[in-house]
Amino acid sequence: MPLPETEIPGRLQAFFADRGIRTTKQRRAILKVIETASKHLDASQILRRAQKLDASVDRSTVYRTLRLLKRHGLIDELDLMHIHGEGHYYERKVHRDHIHMACLRCGKISEFVSDVFEKLKQQVEKDCRFHIVVSRLEIGGYCSTCRRAD
């Protein structure tokens, strides 16, 4: 029997507790991986890292937990324009939406925050009377370095 989690629960785990969502050892492992990630992870990377914390974690539990987090608006799902195949990437949601730019040549992902993006969303809310829950703007093209190299 492993010792109980002694670590201070992270933001995601705290959110779960507040909403009365059950915290299982599998979920704790998955949340910890996402909370401590320093880059965009895909589902299989999350699975592998979570299994190091708890070997019983299954593929389907990872996908189910990701869906749960997505539904609660705690993570964002990204395609990154499918430049590295068909999979999806995940990142903790931060207070401000950002645009993802994927370079079609070198594969670099960059992020960009813009007031114009905020204004655009306000316009959609007003003109279409549409209440926005989640939004995703992804751009494919050539980054400044690769443009020069042409």
Add this chain to the structure above:
Amino acid sequence: MPLPETEIPGRLQAFFADRGIRTTKQRRAILKVIETASKHLDASQILRRAQKLDASVDRSTVYRTLRLLKRHGLIDELDLMHIHGEGHYYERKVHRDHIHMACLRCGKISEFVSDVFEKLKQQVEKDCRFHIVVSRLEIGGYCSTCRRAD
């Protein structure tokens, strides 16, 4: 919101000929399906319809042709926020990018064209010195009808 205006049938095929891309009977069937579609189609719908025109069309040929069209900027690929499962949808690219809004309650997809979106892309090109080839803005939330029903 209205779908893009109808174009002269055969535009995609004409583009292929101009670029010296081989037109096979399988590709002709797939292009015809896409050119005459009146709504967003997913890959399996395209496969089924193309097989009615040419029974020899294979799943992998559909995916390969879609990728080809995507690479040449002739179609756009959409997730529609995965409200109907994991698959992708495809539509002919038109001269002006549009935003897709998916209602998380009734599933309706609406489209929106905005000068602010154009301005945002210009800002990214300028501020990030990033050359945009393809962009995709998808929004999930509640449409005007479903907001009222709350």
Add this chain to the structure above:
DNA sequence: AGGCTATTTGCAACTAGTTGCGACTAAGGA
């Protein structure tokens, strides 16, 4: 602490999309 029950899990079988490979064929040239 021990029991109850709704939630969650692992598993296995399914849908969606990709890839390597040998066979086939469109299109240009003799």
Add this chain to the structure above:
DNA sequence: TCCTTAGTCGCAACTAGTTGCAAATAGCCT
């Protein structure tokens, strides 16, 4: 017209993600 060959195809086996179900368990209630 036939020949050549690069491009494309179908197939089968693979990766990515989902789902139905029976077994396990978190968290509540004595």
